[in-house]
Amino acid sequence: MISAIQCELKYKDGTQALKPFDLEIGTGEVVVILGPSGSGKTSLLKLFLGIEVPSNGNISVLDQPMIAGQEQEIRKLRTKLGPVFQEFRLIEGRSVLDNVMIGLRFLDFTHEQMISIATEYIMRVGLGHKRDHTVDKLSWGECQRVAIARAVARKPKLIIADEPTGNLDQENAINVLNLLASFADQQTSVVITTHAAHLVKSFHSTIRLNMDEGKFIIERSEG
């Protein structure tokens, strides 16, 4: 799914956000990237999404080398990725259903199929009762669930969630982590960043990257 060898990221101003690292993430893994503010979590996600390319070394995502000059291929790769950003980018004034259906545009579905798939995922994130409500009056946590449903309804091979625990309390944070992890299967891996170590203590991941100042220690869970 993701393979990196001696990969390094230095921004144009010289900031070394990621020191050289090796990393292998397989299919079906649930990965938590843990570290304080400024440790490099978002920079690592930017490499996974092809928003940045390594300044040294190599990284490939779904066998696509993330290198300059491959912009068209990387754009194509992104259709197989499901990012959930901190700002949800929902369309105001439109229903939950419409917002989730937006994630299915440009795929080969009829309008009826799109409604059926979107509804299935809205139910999976626990918002079946709000399917036809506009997103304007939803809580922060509910908007996040709409954004998750929109990202995963396309069945991406890699789901990437940046700080999904946000300002949620412990119980809701664990619920949203478990919801995201529930989408990991034989085709799909899930990558989640968080700075809240206490929130992920009781959360089961297969890989944990403990980041600090652009370096990380990889912990793999047994079994």
Ligand SMILES: Nc1ncnc2c1ncn2[C@@H]1O[C@H](COP(=O)(O)OP(=O)(O)OP(=O)(O)O)[C@@H](O)[C@H]1O
């Ligand atoms: N575009 C950029 N140009 C230069 N430096 C940057 C850029 N983006 C991030 N940095 C720096 O790179 C380092 C890592 O930042 P990054 O955003 O990856 O950390 P983070 O762990 O995601 O932090 P947070 O939890 O606050 O989002 C920081 O020192 C940051 O100031």
